[in-house]
Amino acid sequence: MRSPVNIVSSILTKWTRIFSHNQVPEPSTSAGYLVAHVLGKKTIATVSKQARLSSKQLLHVQQLCLQRLQRRPVQYIVGEWDFCDLTLKMKPPVLIPRPETEELVHLVLADLNDRCPSSALIMDVGCGSGAICLWLLKNRPDDRSIAVDISTEACQLTRDNAESTDLLRRLAVHRCDVTTGITESVDALNNHHNLLIVRHDVDHVLESASTLKWPQSFDVVVSNPPYITPAEMADLDPELTWYEDERALLGGGPDGMDIIKEVVRFSQQTLKRGGSLWLEVGLAHPPLLRQFVMQHCTGLNFIAAHPDFTGRLRFCHLQKS
Amino acid sequence: MPEAPLDDNDIILEVTAGVGGQEAMLFTKEIFEMYEKYALFMNWQVELYEHSTTELGGLRRASAGISGLGVYRFLKFEGGVHRVQRVPKTEKSGRVHTSTMTVAIMPQPKEIDIVIKPKDIEMDFSKSSGKGGQSVNTTDSCVRLVHKPTGIVAECQTERSQLQNRERAMKMLKARIYNKELEEQVANEWSTRRLQVGSRQRSEKIRTYNYPQDRVTDHRIGGNQSNLREFISGGQSLHCLIKCLLKESWKESLLEMYMYC
Numbered sequence: 001m002r003s004p005v006n007i008v009s010s011i012l013t014k015w016t017r018i019f020s021h022n023q024v025p026e027p028s029t030s031a032g033y034l035v036a037h038v039l040g041k042k043t044i045a046t047v048s049k050q051a052r053l054s055s056k057q058l059l060h061v062q063q064l065c066l067q068r069l070q071r072r073p074v075q076y077i078v079g080e081w082d083f084c085d086l087t088l089k090m091k092p093p094v095l096i097p098r099p100e101t102e103e104l105v106h107l108v109l110a111d112l113n114d115r116c117p118s119s120a121l122i123m124d125v126g127c128g129s130g131a132i133c134l135w136l137l138k139n140r141p142d143d144r145s146i147a148v149d150i151s152t153e154a155c156q157l158t159r160d161n162a163e164s165t166d167l168l169r170r171l172a173v174h175r176c177d178v179t180t181g182i183t184e185s186v187d188a189l190n191n192h193h194n195l196l197i198v199r200h201d202v203d204h205v206l207e208s209a210s211t212l213k214w215p216q217s218f219d220v221v222v223s224n225p226p227y228i229t230p231a232e233m234a235d236l237d238p239e240l241t242w243y244e245d246e247r248a249l250l251g252g253g254p255d256g257m258d259i260i261k262e263v264v265r266f267s268q269q270t271l272k273r274g275g276s277l278w279l280e281v282g283l284a285h286p287p288l289l290r291q292f293v294m295q296h297c298t299g300l301n302f303i304a305a306h307p308d309f310t311g312r313l314r315f316c317h318l319q320k321s
Numbered sequence: 322m323p324e325a326p327l328d329d330n331d332i333i334l335e336v337t338a339g340v341g342g343q344e345a346m347l348f349t350k351e352i353f354e355m356y357e358k359y360a361l362f363m364n365w366q367v368e369l370y371e372h373s374t375t376e377l378g379g380l381r382r383a384s385a386g387i388s389g390l391g392v393y394r395f396l397k398f399e400g401g402v403h404r405v406q407r408v409p410k411t412e413k414s415g416r417v418h419t420s421t422m423t424v425a426i427m428p429q430p431k432e433i434d435i436v437i438k439p440k441d442i443e444m445d446f447s448k449s450s451g452k453g454g455q456s457v458n459t460t461d462s463c464v465r466l467v468h469k470p471t472g473i474v475a476e477c478q479t480e481r482s483q484l485q486n487r488e489r490a491m492k493m494l495k496a497r498i499y500n501k502e503l504e505e506q507v508a509n510e511w512s513t514r515r516l517q518v519g520s521r522q523r524s525e526k527i528r529t530y531n532y533p534q535d536r537v538t539d540h541r542i543g544g545n546q547s548n549l550r551e552f553i554s555g556g557q558s559l560h561c562l563i564k565c566l567l568k569e570s571w572k573e574s575l576l577e578m579y580m581y582c
Contacts, residue, residue, distance in 0.1 A: 029461040033481075045479040046369060050378030074460045082481040099462065100454050102484040224455075232456055239458040249455055283452060309444060309487075310453060 006058060009049040011035055015065050022069055025237060030074050034064040037078045071238040083131040086138065088161045090129060093245035094154045097131040100308045101224050101280055104315050105135045107306055108222050108278045111317070112140060115274070119143055120219035123270065125178060125263050126150075128248060130158030130171075132222055137167045146218075148176045150247055179252075179262045220276050221267045227282040229256035256282055261292060264318070268300055276303075277318040286313045293318060328394035330428040333370070333496040337382045339402065341420025344409040346379025348530075349422040351553060352403055353383050356396075356424075358555030365389030369479045370489045386429065386492055393428045397518050398541075398566045400426040401525045407532030417533060425523060429492060430499035437495065443467045446483065466490045473497045516541055516570040537562075542569050 004010065012031050019027035032044035038060045041047055053061065067077050075081040075090040082088075083097045084105070090096055112120055119142035124133035127147035137145055149155050155175045162168040228236070228249045240249060252258025260281055267277040277300070281289060286305035293302045301321055305313040334356055338349040360367045371384040387396070404421050412418065445465040451457060463478035464486040475493035477486040507518075529538045530553070536545040537552050542565060552558040 026459070026461050033460060042481055043479055045372050047374075048378055049374045073458050075458075082485070084482055084484050095455070096458060098454055098457075099459065099483040102482065106484075226455070228455055232452065236456060237458065240456075244458075280454070282454065308453070309446065309483075312453075314454065 004052075006053050006055075007049070008035060008039075008047060008051045008053065011053060011058070011061060012044070012049075015061070018065070019068065024068060024071065025239070030068050031065070033074050033078065034068060035061055038064065042082070071242060073239045073243055076243060083129075084135055086131070086135055086165060088129050088131060088134070089157060089164065091153065091157055092243045093248075094151065094157045095128040095244055095248035097129060098224075100314060101131060103308055104222070104224065104278065104280045105132055107315055107317070108132075108136060108220060108276075109139055111276055111278070112136070112143070112220060115276070116219050121145070121217060123218045123221045124148070125221060125223040125266065126154075126225050126248070126259075127158045127173065128154050128224070130161040130173075132224065133158070133171060134161055134165055134167055136222070137170050138165065144170050146172050146174065148174045148178070150175070150177045151245055154245070154248075178266050179259065217272065218267075218270050218275055219272055220278065221263070221271055222278045223263045224280040225251070225259040225263050227251040227256050227260060227280075227285060229282065229284075230254065232256070232282075251282070255284070255288060257285060257288060257292070260285065260289065264289075264293065264297060264300065267318070268297055268320070271320040273320055275320050277316075277320075279316045279318070280314060281316055283312050283314060286316055289316055325394070327397075327428045328391060330393045330431065331386065331388035332393050332396055332429060333384055333386050333427045333493055334396070335382065335384045335425040335427070336380065337423045337425075338380065339421035339423055341418065343375070343377055343379055343411065344405075344418055345420035345422055346375050346377075346381055347410075348379075348403075348405045348420050349382070350374075350378070350380035352422055352424065353380055353385075355553050355555040355559065356387075356399070357385070359559055360387050360389075360555075362556050362560065363389065363392075363395065365392055368489060368492075370475075370477050370493050372479060384493060386489065388429075393426070394567070395563055396426050397428075398516055398527075398563070398570065399424050400518060401523065401527035404526055404529045405532070406529065421526075423523060426518070427496045427500040428503075429496045435495055435499050435502075437468070437498065441469050442494070443469055444487070462486050464490045466494045468494055468498055471498060471501065473501065516566060516573060539566065542566065 012035060015031040016028040019030055024030060036042060036044045036047055038057050039047055064077050073096060075096045076092050079090060080087055081090050081096065084102050122133060122136055122143055122145040124145060124147040127133055127149045130147060133145040133147045137143055147158055152175055155173045158173050162171045226247065226249050228251050233250060251260065260279060271277060290302045293300055299321055301319050303317040303319050306315040308314040336349050336353045338346040357367060366388045368386040370386060371382065373381045375381055402421050402423050404419060406417055406419050408415055409418050462481060462483035464483060465476040467474050473494060475490045475497060477490040480486050527540055530549060532549060535549050536547050537549055538545050539562060546552055546558060546562060
């Protein structure tokens, strides 16, 4: 006897089959998340496979699954995702946080707890959805942060997420392009020129930091800058190329390191003495970055490269001497 | 009452369906929910680690971490085989069936209790090949850990965040390794106590839930509790039985001390 079409297990089987047939990646995982979302749950793990869906819910599942058939990422369909223990809104084309970045923030936290027992000022370059700066602020209640991104949508999303996680008081978000010559950009910021201040009620401490001296202001600069090479771009899934901001992915230059180098130069000027730069980079980058820093960056030392959960080096720690 | 050394620890609660097919799995779900509600009643925190449901609405097995004040102390005698006697929903002839499920209570080790070398742990996750990082979008955050020296495994996919799944799988793994060590120690101790913890208990029938007669019987202290529905709702009724068990256990340990000193 076939089970009725409106029970969860049937719906999951059906859509897994359809996704699979249409080469949609992670077919059963995708179906699981979308059905769970319709039922008000985060994951399919606790949903009873025997639960019945109403006709309204069935329609909702269908609408969401049709979006997935168009390769829309699950995180955009559901409109939110978890980064460690933070739930953040997700909105195209702002980059969806990757699992590797969950490890980056833990490394930065350990470094901050070690060097700055009291409060610190953190700069997040290329903040995207705000995952990095918001998670750090949540875990260090006395810190303040400035987050920048080239994208207006990213700045708005970071601000929205800061508001919903009640961290807006300690964060200022600025739209700025770190590649248009850092010194100009810094002076520009000092003069509030070419600057879209998304937040109006800037905290007094942040106000002084942003208008005072940007040079040597930050205890930590952290960044997950775009680092994909032109060759890799050609291989990316539609989930990325059709929906995520190319500016958040394309690293620039034949080795994908252009933006990384800009962030390094920016840190040279804006880090305090003894301050740290933490970067998430592509797998080929750590040795290239080490060489670049040795040859071109006086005052900055390449401290170490750390592995991600696959055991491959991905996180670079630099320090201003 | 004096505290035993592990009373302060948080625990991992594991339920597994036993004999009785679909009916056993439905019963497993009911018992798991009973303890979830009891945790709420006692103001404890519950973190779900594993939850494998069946197509027909039952629970094959589940694991949860429970933390709070006195968790192990109150739950330690809940480990063992629980038995249900009732007419299953699918039964046409109205006959009473007996089905079983097993509860395991494992204290979670404190940091100093257990040393695990990172190189002894192998982690399985999706997309282990490929460039990873920015070059791919992934939502499959399931994590499976294997402790190579003992072969003990723990898996978690109840969270969207891979890191959270990893943290929970790690807690489960540590608890399982720790408990294996504990049980090896306890196996050498000899005791005539009715109330015991550990693997010997795992196969002991400790409690029967009889629906037609509306009673719950704990086989270690005898006596019956009526109002089964209230009992299984994980509130005051269950709490009373647990307190009785603790009292009995204390009396037994005094007796044992007296007999052997």
